[in-house]
Amino acid sequence: MEGEANREEEEEAQAHVDIWKYVFGFVDMAVVKCAIQLGIPDALEAHGGPAKLSDLSSVLRCSPSALHRVMRFLVHRKIFKEAPAGYLQTPLSRLLLKNGEKSLAALLLLESSPVMLAPWHGLSARVLANGSPAFESAHGEDIWSRRVSGPEVFDRVESVVDVGGGDGTALRLLVEAFPSIRGINFDLPHVVSVALDCAGVEHVGGDMFASVPKADAAYLKWVLHDWDDDECIQILRKCREAIPKDKGKVIIVEAVVEEDNKDKLEYVRLMLDMVMMAHTNKGKERTSKEWAYVLSESGFSRHTIKNIKAVQSVIEAYP
């Protein structure tokens, strides 16, 4: 009995601490955004070793006392480290470099922009029966009108169409790694019209619901989660029509959520699912069962799901 009472007391005390995470949950994102905008990770990288507050504030042209408070917060959150000789980078802050290879700085700046934050205020309205899409309610149009790997996956593939490839960055990296592959970056006309030229990559504008350019493999990263099952099936059928029956495949890079997944990244996948609810009309993250449903309804005979120890898995589907 006494043990039970103690546990309840501890839970009560913990609740009084935890609740603040929700009251000020946005602060982590806002301060990390501030660090990226000021270029703190980049300045530390350029400095090469521990940097004193005075060095950092003069390079970044910041008020030393304000920068000290920002750094105190970010050191506490383990974004940076502090040693007697000065501030240091961590693996986390390297992911915030403006031009780092694996940097998530651009994604963080996008997700923390006023355009992307506004729909979150309409999340509860979206959940109501007949609720209205949060992004459209906030902006009067959907996100697309607005639109501001494992190497073995590409074995024996001579051409790849990146469906919803955006500015073509993924294909550029793929073609640089595998110069024998011909890349077709396929996206809405107004998106490809501003994509940068790149040797080995042809930009094609169009609508993936109408048709997809022909290639050995169709690649879709972070595209299908924007759409509901019927829409996914329409897109996937167009992809199946675009690839050869004998050796073609569709490569999907997306999260696979599972109810009982203890993996540390499951929290990120579930957050992404909430992002889909706020930013798209009917998008969602899918379980392996839901992926199996949309793929078989699209006419694929079989598929595999590869866990690549990342937020996303690689799904390969065969005609």
Ligand SMILES: C[S@@+](CC[C@H](N)C(=O)[O-])C[C@H]1O[C@@H](n2cnc3c(N)ncnc32)[C@H](O)[C@@H]1O
């Ligand atoms: C979340 S982005 C993914 C971009 C890229 N694959 C990546 O991983 O960074 C989804 C892309 O789908 C494109 N898209 C939306 N509707 C489309 C359509 N009907 N036809 C072709 N592309 C479309 C958008 O313009 C956007 O570039």
